[in-house]
Amino acid sequence: MWLRWIKRLIVLLLGDANADRVVPPTGYTARLTLFSAAAMSFLAVFALAMSLATGRLADRWGEELARTSTLRISAPSEQMAAQTRAAIRVLETTPGVERARALSDEEQRALLEPWFGPDLPVESLPIPQLVEIIETEDGYDAAGLRLRLSAEAPGAVLDDHTRWRRPLISAAAALRSLGWFSIVLIAGTVAAMITLAANAALAANAQVISVLRLVGARDAYIAGAFVRRFTQRALGGSAAGAVLGMGAVAMLPRADTAGGFLTGLGFEGLNWFWPVLIPPAAAAVAYVATRAAARRTLRELP
Amino acid sequence: MIELENVAYSYGGGELLSDISLELSSGSFHFLTGPSGAGKTTFLKLCYGALMPTAGQVRLFGGDVRDLGRDDIALxxxxxxxVHQDCQFLDHLPVADNVALPLMVSGYEGGEQAENLRELMSWVGLNARAGALPPELSGGERQRAALARAVIMSPDVVLADEPTGNIDWEMSQRLLQLLIELNRMGKTIMIATHDLNLIRAAKSQVQARVLRISQRQVQLAGADL
Known part of the structure; x- marks a missing residue:
């Protein structure tokens, strides 16, 4: 059973010299198949890269933001230091809080720098004091903490990031789904294009098919000649498109140098293996599409 | 070999052949004649399963053609x-490959087949033209190549549709001799032709039944031939 399949795969990839000679090559369908397979694989590499990158982003945001919270203390300047100390005391005695620390003026200035520039006089402005909270694995009871803070440091407002973490993560997850959906659409488009090209080739070779039937060729033999040809073309075109796509992705700026989301588009580590699967997948799509088209056409002939 | 029982064939609302019963027995030689458009080609197509009868039964080697799957019909x-009047070659392949096409599609390979092919090409006098493409052949050469292709699998039956339609008398005679030779080897032969001279020439050399299609029916032709 396995041996038979391996033999069929070898014949599929290497061809059957006799059968392949029988069906004359048709120029424009060959070029159409090669081009569409290459273009679609190029796009598939980007869709895959986007899907994997947004997946990583969703995981990172989920992981990082889930374990951090921010305390914002807004109080008159003469009470600010006292309320900050009180809030830190409360946090240090709260189960689920691993550590808490007030951000320094330099750190607060760095946070505001993108909007106000580097020379912002933080100390002279009524800017709230920020306290960074790192949670333990188990996390803390946010409602209980808010109650205690309202008593000890009335100017403190706890932001556990839930409010904006959720839409960000769901946006990243939606982007990831969109990437996978794009890949499915690309596979469907490849199948449609190859079906059209195979139908055109079958129509152009109607006389050849008629002669082959006349001399006793079975449908599987005739279909095989077309299926092999289109599978090989899809594999070759797709390999070229995937290599170009991988090269283009590799040349994108690195995330660590620019730090934005878009520059993080790409493959990391073992993820480079995924685009290698695109050409065999395209070949499989071509095999199924051409086989179905050939069998349908042959069934209509006497 | 091939039996037709009350066979009818209709196309486009009109009946082309009606109530035909006939048996092509092993080793027999038949001519099928009739005017152009009488249904000779349709009759031959019914005999090799390229068309299905709209009524009656066609039996190929004992099996009802309706019960055969596509692969069975191919086999x-x-x-x-x-042998078709227009020969039906693959114009991009050399003559030798066209003749060997039935072997290729049947998966035969090897030296014995190559030897058979050489002998066959020699038998039809086309050894020197083996590498030519079909469009480069004359009408007679094309018909002989088509005959070689028809017999390369050593079939039990040879059906020839107007095999001498596009060739001169001398070449017709040569082709006829090849078909008579095949018949003497035990093959069943049926030739559809409107060339009465060819039929007369054959009847002097071989025991042949002459059938005529007339008014949608096949009848045994009279002694006027």
């Missing part, structure tokens, strides 16, 4: 050699 055609 059956390896036992029935067909």
């Amino acid at each position: 059956m055609r390896r036992r029935i050699g067909v």
